Amino acid sequence: MEYMLQPGFFGTRAPLFVDIMTLLMAILPFLLAGAIHMAKLKKYGLHMALNIALFFVALFVIGYFEYGVVLAGAYDTGHNGSTSFPRYLIAILVLHLVIAMITLAMWANILYNASKHFQNGLPGPRSKRHRKAGLRVFVGVILTALTGIWIYLLLFVY
Numbered sequence: 001m002e003y004m005l006q007p008g009f010f011g012t013r014a015p016l017f018v019d020i021m022t023l024l025m026a027i028l029p030f031l032l033a034g035a036i037h038m039a040k041l042k043k044y045g046l047h048m049a050l051n052i053a054l055f056f057v058a059l060f061v062i063g064y065f066e067y068g069v070v071l072a073g074a075y076d077t078g079h080n081g082s083t084s085f086p087r088y089l090i091a092i093l094v095l096h097l098v099i100a101m102i103t104l105a106m107w108a109n110i111l112y113n114a115s116k117h118f119q120n121g122l123p124g125p126r127s128k129r130h131r132k133a134g135l136r137v138f139v140g141v142i143l144t145a146l147t148g149i150w151i152y153l154l155l156f157v158y
Contacts, residue, residue: 004068014156017068022152024061028054029142036138048114055107058141062104089154096147103140110137 008019035050085093110133117126 010156012152012156014152015068017064018152018156021061021065021068022148024057025145025148028058029138029145032138032141036134044118048118051114052111055111058104058107062100089151092147092151092154096144096151099140099147100144103137103144106133106140107137110134 004017005015008014008016010019010022012019014022031054032051035047035054038044038047038050110130113126114130117124
């Protein structure tokens with residue numbers, strides 16, 4: 001647990017676990033784009049496996065981050081050691097959390113429905129709805145990553 005609070009590798013005031021989480025969230029949209037590309041190549045099994053794996057990676061990252069913040073007491077390491085944050089930062093954090101929670105719920109829903117209706121004769125009757133839902137999840141992941149990076153910059157760089 002002590003290693004989590006060591007200085008991170010980005011050269012900022014952020015602890016190691018925040019740098020790890022930020023890096024993983026920053027590359028997640030690109031990995032998800034690769035998973036989507038597999039569907040375009042008609043490699044539906046690989047598309048599904050990658051999406052499930054990335055979903056669980058996202059859950060792990062969230063859990064790892066929460067463990068670092070709550071259990072390791074790292075909540076006071078940001079914003080020059082202050083536990084008092086400006087309102088704009090709170091607003092950005094709330095926006096980030098709302099987007100992230102909605103995206104995670106939509107992603108879980110699309111994975112559940114896709115695995116329930118997966119068939120070898122793809123694309124199937126639900127494919128159009130699946131593509132639209134997948135696009136919304138992809139946009140949500142991008143927005144979650146961007147707002148997370150924005151928070152990181154505000155807390156540990158500026």
